[in-house]
């Protein structure tokens with residue numbers, strides 16, 4: 197088996213790996229690099245991306261984060277896409293609201309530890325804990341060799357036990373481990389790795405100590421975080437007000453354990469920006485399906501003190517118009533680095549002007565070094581190759597058997 201990391205040996209995001217065995221090929225992830233316009237980046241040079249090539253057997257997508265599947269929008273062919281079924285549902289649900297739709301119509305759904313054979317490759321997905329729902333690592337066997345791709349993972353989320361499970365019964369005889377290292381260097385600013393349950397307590401405290409509305413700015417696809425916020429709402433007697441996009445993501449997953457409209461205190465708000473998308477695409481039946489639980493702009497003021505409202509910057513005008521911000525606070529529940537971005541400075545100015553204090557309440561989607569060590573020591577690969585990191589050079593100080601590779605270089609597993 198041969199391998200080429202087209203992108204990922206020296207950066208976080210935009211991951212794309214090509215594997216070749218006996219003339220057949222398989223791709224792991226087809227990511228859009230972070231903070232990059234789709235138009236400014238080309239597909240990696242993989243035969244079968246621009247023109248049909250039967251030797252390309254499929255593309256495995258480890259999880260529904262754009263830095264792992266965003267470049268699929270540029271495919272000129274229709275290869276098989278291997279992806280978790282819930283991840284597939286999330287991408288479909290998000291299509292209603294996102295500017296660039298990604299439509300997969302040739303999908304092979306994958307499930308935890310259920311092997312799939314594709315030509316010379318046997319693939320075994322391992323469900324992992326990450327800030328994206330339905331995320332997988334992958335064991336690839338071909339030509340008598342065994343490779344493990346970690347995907348993005350951590351052990352301090354709501355599915356943290358999955359990491360302990362892999363560590364206690366790891367795949368054995370691994371020739372090559374491709375392991376992510378997002379938290380090395382770049383994420384040092386978020387050195388704290390509280391669990392989601394610890395966050396729940398912090399959210400609860402803020403909800404109880406705020407006289408007006410609580411706004412929470414988080415990703416509509418960070419399902420662990422949404423559960424954390426919903427639970428904190430229940431404990432503090434506030435209602436959980438999700439925008440229609442987020443409510444539709446939760447509903448699409450069809451997991452009876454996840455909060456959806458219809459659960460106690462779950463309300464749905466349709467911000468102006470999302471309303472325009474509904475009108476443009478004539479999604480009136482879809483919008484109607486949330487009718488029973490809607491909270492309308494004119495109700496926001498009178499219900500402010502008992503509400504936690506999921507926030508996004510495009511909602512500033514909605515909130516201003518609804519005059520519902522007396523005594524409000526904003527919880528920022530994303531990576532702290534994004535806030536330094538120029539495009540958010542006007543928003544920070546607006547919050548300041550409205551006297552809305554910002555509280556940072558977040559935990560990383562990625563494993564800290566201690567967990568990366570536990571993981572790599574359990575797998576004990578013959579060769580550990582850094583991926584999805586800005587600090588590949590530091591791997592050899594921290595882990596055993598490290599071999600750094602270059603983007604675009606082919607090598608034998």
Ligand SMILES: [Zn+2]
Nearest residue numbers: 209261263348
């Ligand atoms: Zn990633």
Ligand SMILES: [Zn+2]
Nearest residue numbers: 259261328348
């Ligand atoms: Zn990710």
